[in-house]
Amino acid sequence: MNLNFGGAIWLRGVTIPYLQETTANKRGFYIDQFRISVDGDYGVDDRTKLTFSSQVRFFQYQTLIHHMWVGVDFSENHTIKLGVTQVPFGTIPGSTNSFWYSLGYYIGLEDDHDAGLKYHFNKNGWDLYLAYFMNADYNDATALNRFAPDLVRSENQQNEERNQGNIRIAKVFQNDVSNSTEIGFSGEIGQINNRATGKDGLRWKSAFHYVGTYNKWSPKFQLSRYVYEPKNPDGVDDRLVQMGFFEDSRLIAAKANVINASLRRDFGLDWWLFQELDIYMDYSKVFKDESSFADSELINPGAVLRAGPLYIWFDFMWGKNAWYFNDSQEASGPGAGAPNPNRFEYRQNISIEWFF
Template sequence: MNGLSERCSGRSTFGFVRAVLIFGLLTPLLCSAENGEALREEVERLQQRVEALEEEAVKAERAADLGLSASESTVAEADEPGGVHVGGAVRFNLVHRDFVQASEDKYGESGLDVFRLNVDGEVEGILVSAEYRFYSYMHTLHHGWIGYEFEDNSQFQFGIHRVPFGLLPYPAHNAWFGVPYYVGLGDDYDMGVKYERTDGAWNTQLAFYKNEELNDATDPERYSFDLIRSGEQQNEEVNQLNARLAYTVGQGTACETELGASAQLGEVYNTATGGRGEQWAGAAHLDSRCGRWNLQLKGVSYQYDPANPQGQGQAPMQVGAFGGTYDIAGEADILVANLAYSVPSPWKSVDSITCYNDYSRLYKASRALDSRINTLGCAIGSGPLFTYVDYILANNMPYFGNGSLAGNGESEWHSRFNINIGFYW
């Protein structure tokens, strides 16, 4: 109610100011009978200016209703047909890691997280979206695709785009993500074609990916995790099919719940043997948004059956991204349980505050020590600024001591306190 009364009050004030402006600017013209034509032109000019101002006010209200920051609202406007928006972001990290002695000794570290450039929009009916990222230690294409939207609002995409699997767009609320991302089953991008359509409460996505996004399985300098060829590990992803079907209960109400299932089936090509093995994954998910609450649940099972040389065995599998590689279990189950709450902002300068607790766990078929990660934090939007404040606890996870997603690493829990500050345009 407070937001509604503020918006209504804003409209009344805007109308009063408009009347004063028009009266003040037209008074000199009204004093001269010779200026009839000038008066008409001035009225038209002022009317156009007033309409432009009202349009900006409506856009601002729309962004506020959707809980968007100014930067997110600008990007959303680029989705309107007939133009291309060039934007980007620069993000910085302030970090304290209890498992790194230098970080302990210095009471934390800071540095550039990423600088990125984005292109999104439509030119002569053809959709385009691309993003290139620069890190301090590498640079890579995040995604890049062209597409077409049909009259029924279904869409076709060709190029490097997000794989339709599980919770979308992200299986977490925080900046660090969780287990699905680090095994290549969350926010993953590959090279292929995708078709998506929505029929009422139903959403269907079908895709085929010829290979991973860079068409170079020896290069770990990439954004999303894929199989990487290195040493004895000579496997890469090829010929992958994905299907995702979701239904939204209570669509259009204040309490919407998406229920969905995903399937993935592909081949694993081994350059040492020339053979093609198989890999598959399946997932069921729930994404409920009721009022200010958001509950995300997901269960995943996956398995690799590569055509390795005789005597090498079937597991583990090697994946890589961000310039590094590590092994993951060749067969495992994943559990995801995330809960978030959108806090009413007590400050005019803060557009949104979302606090969350994200938890995910990897259960290895080998019965080795599970891998777990839990993140408690808040995301804060203020105009072009967007900040994550996260306290991350991880057990037997990569990037946290000697954790391993493939087997028994270390049983000790490690923490990372991370503040990620980004400016978007």
């Protein structure tokens, strides 16, 4: 049996030229998180191996489970995982390069984690996922100490995620080790249970993604569509649903199209302590179905330096009608839009991360 312990310590500094009322976005420099990871495997026979992985993250204001699963590797081509795992949707592990992710992350389209059963097949460039998730990462839709946004319940918003199915299929075309192209499609469908009415609504998502690796250049693109159709009581606006994570929640548009586009350049580096420098540009936009809502947009140029286990991230972000880019929950713009929907807000992020 193999058993591995690991973790990370993150320090973070932010510059925000406007008031933020959430504890997750304090101005200044502070300890962002401390995490512990445990992974292991046990070989049953020459072909079959039992595996497990878990990670807990500790913040100043919350403790959360990032993932926690047990699995079986039947061969190098077939695996099954049971527990809280990453939802197989779109570009994996993510459609962006930055510390801050894209707008898709903040509405459940990037690096989401839920609780269920996931099957993975990979052979000859073909990559297939099939998954069923009974509920979100916690079986408690009022809990906000979660890694990625899910439907959450509070006040007149009483919706939660149930019975979700996912399929993701991709093909990698590889010329050599440093030149490859991946094209894939994803689909997701699930229930929305409303505690107030006792009725089940429908939600679905779909995506086309492209990932390229061409020597030192790495472009990514993803086009997504999502729809939430809750069965709310009379008087609750069906054009909005409430998402929550990181001890915070916001209303988002219930129906929209989303684009993510990014480009990264890897530089070999031999300077002082550092061995690697990556420079990138990430862009994302949410086109909301409701014509009276203001679309959301995020522009994020940045860079990351690596010195062995030490990573230093620099993100410079301009966003409008986006999560954490306005004064408060009431003024935030993922849903109908911010008070000044056409104005870009700016924030800068520095993250120092040590992995062990």
